[in-house]
Amino acid sequence: MDKTTVSESGDPGMSSTRDSSDRRFNRSNTGNRKMNTTASGANENASASARRRKITASDEESGKKPHLSALILARGGSKGIPLKNIKVLAGVPLIGWVLRAAFDSGVFDSVWVSTDHSKIAEVAEEFGAQVHRRSPKVSTDSSSSLDAIQEFLRLHKEVDIIGNIQATSPCLHPNHLQDATRKIREDGCDSVFSVVRRHHFRWQEVKTGGVDTKPLNLDPANRPRRQDWDGELCENGSFYFASRELVEKGYLQGGKMAYYEMLPEFSVDIDIDIDWPVAEQRVLRFGYFGKDQLEQVKLLVCNIDGCLTDGQVYLSAGGEELVSWNIRDTTGISTIQEQGVEVCLISSRGCPIHKLLAKKIDCQLEQNAANKLEVLELWKSKKKLSWEQVAYIGNDESDVECLKKAGVSGVPHDASSDAVKAAGYTCRNSAGRGAVREFADHILLLSEQARAKSQQKKH
DSSP states (O other): OOOOOOOOOOOOOOOOOGGGOOOOOOOOOOOOHHHEEHHHHHHHHHHHHHHHHHHHHHHHTTTTOEEEEEEEESSOSHHHHHHGGGSSEEEEHHHHHHHHHHHHOOOOOOEEEEEEHHHHHHHHHHTEEEEOOGGGOOSSOOOBHHHHHHHHHHHHHTOOOEEETTOOTTOOOHHHHHHHHHHTTTOOOOOEEEHHHHEOBOOOOOOOOOOOOOSSSGGGGGOOOGGGGGOEEEEEEEEEEEEEHHHHTSSSOOOOEEEEEEEEEGGGOOOSTTHHHHHHHHHHHHOOSSSSOOOOOOOEEEIIIIIIHHHHHHHHTOOOOOOOOOOHHHHHHHHHHHOOOEEEESSOOOOOHHHHHHTTTTOEEOSSSOOOOHHHHHHHHHHOOOOEEEEEESGGGGGGGHHHHHSEEETTTOHHHHHHHHEEOOOOOOOTTHHHHHHHHHHHHHHHHHHHHHHHHOO
């Protein structure tokens, strides 16, 4: 049950946070967490909060609901990881994880990405977001989130409440945003922000030339065990909701404030390259993969040319056609077969070597497939499967419809742009160089998640 506490204080709150390309906060996610509400009692903030609630009540009486907009700040000039906001994480552009959560939460009247980079704008639009082209003035290394949000609000008068979601929060789930919105719409809060509970003992920094330090949040003579200490609440940077009035005054937190607590095991901090693989493992286990109910995959269909092979064809002096494949990929196929997933191969051309390969790895093969979707639908029907139980990996325009239909879809890193847009997962590896093995591992992980959720429902 949510815990709500109301108190009065005079501090209107922190004035700004850094842009998502400049991350200094930890990340966390999933599940309903405790919510606490505090209120600042300084006359200015209390009256501002009261004024906003009166306006909200008036709007609702007239049938007008205050416009809540999600805003993701995604500057192109990331220093630690170039174009970090659209770098592929667990098969999805980083910004795509929070956009998916924002749309599926169903609480926003509009979803925007504020950026100064055309590639980020393109990815944002592919996920359905509107794009605000931020000015150079608020796109520098020294620009704050507050600067960018204020510019956005000046140009979008229809927005009454802003939900600033950090692009580098890939484990964000829709229910977090839904709970935060209730605090704004139903409980009359002026600002809501996410926090995580930390059990870190802090010590005073020693200046150059000094030696002695002092504890800041513990008594060394009575050092508590972790389980005996409640810890401290720290901002994790996942989101900041605030009224237009607060932001225009220069605050992201103030008035009647509420925090939303997330579990620490879901925190993700992506700042430099070495953070990336850790974040990817967290996302694969705790990320939000969409509204569709996860089902265990029963069939994997793989396009041979450009996925299992690198797409190159070699000719011998005698005119024989030669192709190569990677042992990692065929091992990945064997692994997924051992887990009960049937694997079928498909190709738009005929090649004797394809038959040898299919026989070697014990896979059904369809060659000269003029319409791959028809073949896929036939296999699905014969095996009495739902689309959610079908996985497909392809690489070019002829695979697009199959990629759109399959419950789990993937492409190699070097696939065509149309195929990449249609797929749900983009491999780090290229065709013929481990992409199929990577996609097979991804399928097994999703199947494991589906089994775990099924067991939870039974209990």
